[in-house]
Amino acid sequence: xxxxxxxxxxxxxxxxxxxxxxxxxxxxxxxxxxxxxxxxxxxxxxxxxxxxxxxxxxxxxxxxxxxxxxxxxxxxxxxxxxxxxxxxxxxxxxxxxxxxxxxxxxxxxxxxxxxxxxxxxxxxxxxxxxxxxxxxxxxxxxxxxxxxxxxxxxxxxxxxxxxxxxxxxxxxxxxxxxxxxxxxxxxxxxxxxxxxxxxxxxxxxxxx
Numbered sequence: 001x002x003x004x005x006x007x008x009x010x011x012x013x014x015x016x017x018x019x020x021x022x023x024x025x026x027x028x029x030x031x032x033x034x035x036x037x038x039x040x041x042x043x044x045x046x047x048x049x050x051x052x053x054x055x056x057x058x059x060x061x062x063x064x065x066x067x068x069x070x071x072x073x074x075x076x077x078x079x080x081x082x083x084x085x086x087x088x089x090x091x092x093x094x095x096x097x098x099x100x101x102x103x104x105x106x107x108x109x110x111x112x113x114x115x116x117x118x119x120x121x122x123x124x125x126x127x128x129x130x131x132x133x134x135x136x137x138x139x140x141x142x143x144x145x146x147x148x149x150x151x152x153x154x155x156x157x158x159x160x161x162x163x164x165x166x167x168x169x170x171x172x173x174x175x176x177x178x179x180x181x182x183x184x185x186x187x188x189x190x191x192x193x194x195x196x197x198x199x200x201x202x203x204x205x206x207x208x
Contacts, residue, residue, distance in 0.1 A: 079115070079168045079206050080137060081177065082126050084145070087158040091121030094199050101151055106203060109144040111135035115206035116178040119199035120188070125181050127174065129206045137165060174206065 086092060099119060106114045110131055117126035128137075135143075145159045168174060185197040194200075 076170055077129070077207065079127055079129050079174055081166045081168060082128055082137075082141070083123060083164040084126075084141065085123040085160045085163075087160050089122040090157045092155060092157045093119045093124060094121045095155065096198075097153055098156055099199050101148060101153060103201070103203065105144045105147045105151075109140060109147060111143070112137065112140045113204040113206065115174075115204050116181070116202045117200065118181055118184060118197070120184060121190075125184075127168075127178065127206060129204075 092098065102117075102119070102124075106117075106126075112128045112135070113131045115127040115129065117124065128140075130137075141163050149159070168177065182197075182200060183194050185191045186194040191197050
């Protein structure tokens with residue numbers, strides 16, 4: 001699966017869909033996490049993304065619905081590179097209040113652990129690893145997006161409904177991939193030196 005055009009992280013296979021307990025909704029989240037109608041009171045997420053791929057630089061695919069499913073082998077570490085965009089690519093992510101709120105939401109939504117992350121104005125990149133195997137990646141992303149949206153922060157918008165994920169192949173250098181992603185603000189001329197970009201960090205040490 002491909003990722004956002006400025007990520008520079010090569011595409012890789014996402015594997016098969018992780019099995020979900022029959023007591024969960026189709027997206028893998030326990031029914032108790034939702035209202036009676038099965039939908040969060042804060043409403044649904046945004047719309048499906050669309051983009052392209054060219055040359056050696058990956059980009060968001062033009063497929064209306066990305067194929068999800070991360071195969072988790074208990075004998076092999078799992079690290080996933082994730083890209084989530086704002087609805088219509090509206091630039092509202094890079095401000096201190098949004099940054100702080102996302103850190104808080106990711107810390108509490110610990111079914112998957114967030115490693116390195118970086119916010120760009122209209123999308124975010126992060127690396128994550130499963131912590132509670134009963135929650136799929138899709139369920140986890142839906143959960144923290146809803147939790148964030150329920151905060152109703154000023155000057156924020158909606159998320160695109162879907163996201164883009166790529167599992168790192170075993171043996172790939174996680175830190176080198178992060179270093180390339182970390183240079184995005186400088187490549188986009190948002191700062192001269194990416195060390196000075198305030199909307200990045202690491203929440204957990206993800207190890208192979």
